[in-house]
Structure formats: C-alpha cells, structure tokens
Amino acid sequence: FRPASIPGIDTVWNMKESKAVWRGDAHLTPEWRYKEDMLLNDTVAMRWRAVARHANSSLIDAKLTFPEHKVKYDWIPSELCAKSETSLSQLLKYKYLISIEGNDV
Numbered sequence: 210f211r212p213a214s215i216p217g218i219d220t221v222w223n224m225k226e227s228k229a230v231w232r233g234d235a236h237l238t239p240e241w242r243y244k245e246d247m248l249l250n251d252t253v254a255m256r257w258r259a260v261a262r263h264a265n266s267s268l269i270d271a272k273l274t275f276p277e278h279k280v281k282y283d284w285i286p287s288e289l290c291a292k293s294e295t296s297l298s299q300l301l302k303y304k305y306l307i308s309i310e311g312n313d314v
Contacts (some may be wrong), residue, residue, distance in 0.1 A: 218298040229305035231259060232304045233273040235285070252310050259309060260289050271307065 233256050256273070263269040265288070272291035300306060 215301060219301050222304070225304045226302055228231070228267075228303050229269045229271075229298055229307050230273050230295075230303040231269070231307035231309060232291055232300070235273045235308060244261065256309055264288050268302070269307070285292070 235253075235256065260271045260273055263271045264286075272295075273285065273289055274291045274295070
C-alpha cells in the first residue's frame with residue numbers, strides 16, 4: 210500500500226469511494242478456452258479469475274477492458290466487462306487500485 214497523489218486529477222482521500230478497482234485487457238487469443246484455461250496459473254487466467262470472482266462484489270470493482278483494436282467476444286458475460294474506457298482520473302476516485310501481474314507489474 211502506497212498512498213500517492215497526482216496533482217490536478219486526484220480526488221481528496223476522504224472523498225474517494227471505499228472500494229478497490231481494477232481494469233485490464235482480457236489478453237484473449239483465439240485458442241484461449243475459458244473454462245479449461247481458467248485453471249492455469251498464468252497472467253491471463255489470473256485476470257479472468259479476479260474479474261469473475263468479484264463480478265457482484267461491493268468491495269472490488271474489477272472489469273475487463275477491450276481496446277479499440279480488439280474484438281469483444283460475445284460469449285463474455287457483460288457484467289465482467291467495462292462499459293467504456295476508464296480514465297486515470299476515474300480510477301483515482303477509488304481508495305485502492307489493484308495491480309495484477311502483467312502489463313503494469
């Protein structure tokens with residue numbers, strides 16, 4: 210845990226939502242199989258498990274994102290997907306930011 214502040218876009222701590230947030234790319238490949246590959250211990254499976262386990266959580270808001278150049282697969286439940294791009298200022302409205310091994314760690 211490292212408290213930090215980004216001037217100009219950050220929210221004052223006591224005004225932040227008392228939740229953790231994570232947004233990340235699904236990193237899908239055509240050969241990825243949802244049910245079988247969820248058991249793997251790789252970064253893609255870790256991301257999927259985090260999102261699936263917290264789909265209806267009141268403490269953690271974890272969603273998959275799909276950059277413009279990627280196709281959103283219709284078999285992915287909508288409750289696991291972010292409705293739109295999440296900006297840094299939107300993420301900073303939460304008290305806790307989750308970092309899952311992959312692009313950012």
